[in-house]
Amino acid sequence: MPIVKNVTCPICGTFCDDIELTVKKNKVVDVKNACAMGEAKFLNYSDPHHRNLNPLIRRNGTLVETSWTEAIKKSAKILAEASYPLLYGWSSTCCEAISAGIELAEEIGGVIDNTSSVCHGPSILSIQDVGISTCTLGQIRHRADLIIYWGSDPYSAHPRHLERYTAFTEGRFQPSEWKRYVSRLRGVIGKKKLERASQLALMEEFSVPPITGNQFPPTLETEKERKLIVIDARRTHSAEFADYFVQVEPNKDYELLQAMRMLVKNEELEVEKVAGVPVGVLEKIVDVMIGCKFGVLFFGVGLTMSSGKLRNIDAALALTRDLNFATKFVIMPMRGHFNVTGANMVSIWQTGYPFSVDFSQGFPFYNPGETSAVDILSRDESDAALVIASDPVANFPRVAAQNLVKNPLIVIDPEKSATALMADVVLPSTFVGIEAEGIAYRMDGVPLPLKRVVKPPKGLLSDEEILRRILREVRKLKRSQRRSNA
Amino acid sequence: MTVSMRPKYLFKVPVNARNISPDAFASQTIDKIKKFEVWEGNKKRTLGELFEITGESGETPKETSIQVTGDLRRVKRIGEAMTEGEITIEGNVGMHLGEKMKGGTITVTGDVGSWLGAMMKGGTITVKGNVGDYVGAAYRGSMKGMMGGAIIIYGNAGNEVGCFMRKGLIKIYGSAGQFVGIHMHNGTIFVQGDTEGRAGASIIDGKIVILGNAASVLPSFTFDDVKKKVKVDGEEILGPFYSFTGDLVEKGNGKLYVAKAKNQHLDFYEKYL
Numbered sequence: 001m002p003i004v005k006n007v008t009c010p011i012c013g014t015f016c017d018d019i020e021l022t023v024k025k026n027k028v029v030d031v032k033n034a035c036a037m038g039e040a041k042f043l044n045y046s047d048p049h050h051r052n053l054n055p056l057i058r059r060n061g062t063l064v065e066t067s068w069t070e071a072i073k074k075s076a077k078i079l080a081e082a083s084y085p086l087l088y089g090w091s092s093t094c095c096e097a098i099s100a101g102i103e104l105a106e107e108i109g110g111v112i113d114n115t116s117s118v119c120h121g122p123s124i125l126s127i128q129d130v131g132i133s134t135c136t137l138g139q140i141r142h143r144a145d146l147i148i149y150w151g152s153d154p155y156s157a158h159p160r161h162l163e164r165y166t167a168f169t170e171g172r173f174q175p176s177e178w179k180r181y182v183s184r185l186r187g188v189i190g191k192k193k194l195e196r197a198s199q200l201a202l203m204e205e206f207s208v209p210p211i212t213g214n215q216f217p218p219t220l221e222t223e224k225e226r227k228l229i230v231i232d233a234r235r236t237h238s239a240e241f242a243d244y245f246v247q248v249e250p251n252k253d254y255e256l257l258q259a260m261r262m263l264v265k266n267e268e269l270e271v272e273k274v275a276g277v278p279v280g281v282l283e284k285i286v287d288v289m290i291g292c293k294f295g296v297l298f299f300g301v302g303l304t305m306s307s308g309k310l311r312n313i314d315a316a317l318a319l320t321r322d323l324n325f326a327t328k329f330v331i332m333p334m335r336g337h338f339n340v341t342g343a344n345m346v347s348i349w350q351t352g353y354p355f356s357v358d359f360s361q362g363f364p365f366y367n368p369g370e371t372s373a374v375d376i377l378s379r380d381e382s383d384a385a386l387v388i389a390s391d392p393v394a395n396f397p398r399v400a401a402q403n404l405v406k407n408p409l410i411v412i413d414p415e416k417s418a419t420a421l422m423a424d425v426v427l428p429s430t431f432v433g434i435e436a437e438g439i440a441y442r443m444d445g446v447p448l449p450l451k452r453v454v455k456p457p458k459g460l461l462s463d464e465e466i467l468r469r470i471l472r473e474v475r476k477l478k479r480s481q482r483r484s485n486a
Numbered sequence: 487m488t489v490s491m492r493p494k495y496l497f498k499v500p501v502n503a504r505n506i507s508p509d510a511f512a513s514q515t516i517d518k519i520k521k522f523e524v525w526e527g528n529k530k531r532t533l534g535e536l537f538e539i540t541g542e543s544g545e546t547p548k549e550t551s552i553q554v555t556g557d558l559r560r561v562k563r564i565g566e567a568m569t570e571g572e573i574t575i576e577g578n579v580g581m582h583l584g585e586k587m588k589g590g591t592i593t594v595t596g597d598v599g600s601w602l603g604a605m606m607k608g609g610t611i612t613v614k615g616n617v618g619d620y621v622g623a624a625y626r627g628s629m630k631g632m633m634g635g636a637i638i639i640y641g642n643a644g645n646e647v648g649c650f651m652r653k654g655l656i657k658i659y660g661s662a663g664q665f666v667g668i669h670m671h672n673g674t675i676f677v678q679g680d681t682e683g684r685a686g687a688s689i690i691d692g693k694i695v696i697l698g699n700a701a702s703v704l705p706s707f708t709f710d711d712v713k714k715k716v717k718v719d720g721e722e723i724l725g726p727f728y729s730f731t732g733d734l735v736e737k738g739n740g741k742l743y744v745a746k747a748k749n750q751h752l753d754f755y756e757k758y759l
Contacts, residue, residue, distance in 0.1 A: 083527030084499035109528025128627045254684060259705040261735040267706075270758065274705050311665055311687065318735070360528040361502065367626055369600060369619065370581055381500050381560060383527070 001029070004453050009038040010092070010433030013335030013443035014158045014165070026454050028434070035159035045431050046457075050415050052428035053457055063426065068461070068469075075386070075425050076473035078408045080481075082384035084360060085110035088373045089390030089412075091337035094438020094450055097463035098339075098346040101388065102357075104471045107478070111358045111382070112351075113373040114343035115336075115390055119301050121368055122310035123333045124344065124354050129310075130317040135330045136444045137164075142171035146292035148229045150316065151253065151302020152334045155237035161334070162241065166296075167228040177226040181241060216284045220244060221291060229285065231256075232302060246285065249276040251307035257315035260286055264322045290326045300334040335443035338433075342441035377403045386410040388463060391417040412466055429463045430456040436463075487544035489519065491537045493556045499527035500580070501536065504563040508550040508571025508590060511543040519543065547571040547590070554579075559599070565592050568609070581618070584611050587635065600644065606654070608635045619644035619663065622656050632656070632673065636719075645682075648675045651692065655719050667694045670740060676718045680748070688733050689740035695723065700744040700752075707732035707742060709755040716743045728752055 007019040021042060022030035031039045044050075055071035056063040079085050087105050090098050091114050098114075105112035116124065140147075147166045154161040162168050170176045220227060220243055230242040239245040248256050252275030259274040263286040269279050289295055297320060303312045316331060323329035335341050344354040351357045353366035356373070369375055373392070376382050377400035384407050393401045394417065404419075411423035420426050430436040435456035441447050456462075461469075489511055502525040511519055520534030533539065537554075544550040551572040554564070558579040565573045567586040574593045575583075581599035584592045587606045594611075600618035603611045605625065621643050622632035631650035638657045645663035648656050651673045661679030670689040677685075677694075683701030686694050695716050707730040715724050727743040744752065 083529050125626065254687070255702070255705055258687070258733075258735055262706050265735060267734050269705050270709060270755070271705050308664065308684070311668065311684075314688070322735075360500075361525050362528075379560075381498070383499055 007451050008448050010338045011037050012158050014161045015338050015442040016160050017448055021453055056426040058424045071425055072469045072473055075410045075470050078384050079108045080474050080477045084382045085384040086382040087112040087386045089388040090114040090343040091340035092389040093463045094432045095342045095346050096438055098343050100464050100467040102350045106359045107474055109360050111371055113356045116340050116355045117372040119336050120304055120333045122304040123313045125310040126313035126317055130314055133320050133330050134332050140296050141165045141169050143173050143294045144296045145174055146227050146295035148297045150231045150299045152300025153236040153238045174226050216281050253303055253312050254308040254315055257319055261319050261322055295329040297331045298334050339440035345441050374400050384408045387419050388412040391419050393419040393422055427466050430460050487542050487549055488551045488553055489541040489543050491539050491554045493537055497560045501526050501561045503561050504566040506564045507568040508547040509568050512547040512550045513545050514543055603637045606635045607633045611637045613639045616641035617643045619646055621647045622651055623649035686742040688736050690736055690738045691740050693741045695743045697745045699748045706735045709758050
């Protein structure tokens with residue numbers, strides 16, 4: 001059986017590139033190196049229950065099968081006639097398709113927005129305001145000796161992030177911290193055994209002092225090896241791996257970040273606790289941050305989407321900037337979809353702006369809050385939409401989803417998503433990274449190729465091909481409109 | 487000389503009407519005004535197609551007053567960069583009202599969208615209703631917000647009032663959201679009602695006065711004193727007020743005055759007196 005090596009995984013922003021697939025009779029039968037999410041996608045993507053294999057069009061309230069020509073013509077007509085069409089999604093497809101999408105948005109005078117407007121959009125706004133000190137994941141793997149995850153749970157959302165790039169990876173200059181983790185785990189198991197044995201012997205409640213409690217471990221400041229700190233509103237799975245876990249009161253991240261900046265700048269705090277963390281503990285954490293050789297702060301949607309949004313990131317970026325006066329410190333957003341960074345990159349190089357670009361007046365205009373998908377839909381301003389590689393009906397606020405399906409809706413998606421079920425035209429595409437090639441950007445901005453490992457089902461087109469066909473049809477319509485006007 | 491306008495129908499998509507301004511209307515006949523270009527979504531239209539326009543415009547912008555009646559919640563950029571004259575809006579109006587305005591007056595009886603008076607340099611805006619976010623703020627990525635003039639709001643305002651404000655006055659008689667005066671460099675903001683906290687985040691200079699509940703004061707502010715009264719635009723406001731200086735993380739010297747009466751949770755600061 002042929003084994004395809006070095007396959008990139010089209011799931012999360014970690015974008016692992018070491019997957020090995022065994023292919024038998026045009027089907028993936030075995031997956032090596034992938035996490036549970038990656039494996040599930042490679043093995044089950046072709047399940048016919050979840051997949052559209054023919055273009056669909058809504059007639060008398062029901063979706064019926066139709067030809068590609070009719071579906072493309074209908075889509076082009078909807079988009080060409082609309083006064084304020086919205087093109088949304090993009091983060092789970094390849095850069096080539098996004099590029100075609102931006103061309104289409106300019107042609108029809110629409111608004112093109114990618115999913116970063118509902119995840120790391122605030123991060124981008126802050127980066128534009130403050131600036132960012134960052135690097136690639138390879139640098140972090142080999143050099144970082146302090147790793148902080150803030151408002152992000154890599155164990156659940158980016159399962160191989162810890163093992164590939166941060167705490168549990170063997171870097172050239174930094175050994176992995178897995179030995180310390182294993183010994184800590186042994187301690188926890190021993191403690192449980194001791195407690196149980198003494199309860200049986202003494203027949204009463206007996207408690208051994210905690211191994212990993214909320215006390216600040218005294219060795220952390222002097223520890224030479226890699227250290228992992230997790231800061232979050234709740235004790236996540238990733239927190240179990242950490243050398244120290246800081247529980248911040250929900251929606252108080254901004255206060256904690258500003259307090260840390262105060263301490264980094266040698267200013268005195270007049271309060272005793274910030275966001276539930278005693279100032280004494282905070283001072284020790286800041287000491288560890290200043291004392292490291294190469295620190296990195298990964299932040300997730302827990303920071304960008306909690307109260308304060310972009311201002312939380314303002315503070316986090318400024319904290320990194322301040323720390324760089326004392327040591328080397330970098331910061332990186334934990335991007336969600338495998339090509340959300342690519343969606344921003346392509347949008348920047350073609351329009352000048354990373355997301356929420358409005359072409360309605362013929363030139364690119366950018367103002368998230370005004371031209372972002374959720375805001376446009378909540379205010380009910382758009383009159384048609386094209387959704388690609390995304391499922392806003394399942395994820396958007398109810399009002400926004402209601403207003404989205406009220407107007408003509410075109411969906412380009414390989415799967416039967418909630419949005420596809422509500423659409424007027426469904427254009428089924430191939431799975432990029434499995435059935436189609438392309439380029440995508442990892443969370444640190446490194447472009448990697450997506451491989452084609454199996455042949456797509458007969459008659460299905462790639463995202464890019466569908467968009468190019470719609471674009472050709474729109475141009476034809478506009479030409480005939482101009483001729484009739486003349 | 488007044489030009490009266492009324493929308494012909496409720497607009498479904500955003501209308502970009504930066505031409506509705508005394509500077510554009512002055513010394514023009516109604517027929518010419520009707521031919522002014524506006525954008526309805528991605529379609530180019532004329533003002534006459536979207537609005538019923540009557541009356542007469544003045545010789546100069548100063549003598550021109552525009553009265554718009556109706557639901558304008560999707561009409562953006564009215565009075566952009568106006569220098570003189572008057573605009574009165576009876577009803578709700580959309581975003582970017584009076585953006586980059588240099589002089590004259592705008593009065594609104596209803597609610598206003600976000601970016602009201604963003605980057606304005608002079609003139610006065612009065613709003614009887616509520617206002618969205620980013621009052622007197624800067625455009626995305628810019629460091630220069632409101633640079634002069636006055637904004638008076640009788641209703642409530644959203645988040646980030648006076649973001650990157652450089653000069654001028656914002657008075658809110660209702661309540662305000664989070665981050666009042668964030669990144670402010672100078673100027674005065676007065677809030678009679680409550681705020682949702684984090685007032686004065688990253689300010690460098692300027693004055694923020696909160697008469698209602700301030701929710702929280704950032705740890706990066708240092709407590710100075712308890713003051714009996716504070717001056718806002720020449721008017722004395724009776725306190726007492728807790729007075730703070732900040733934002734220390736930006737080496738700022740801005741002043742934050744929070745009324746003692748509604749902020750009992752801050753009384754622990756009095757031990758530093």
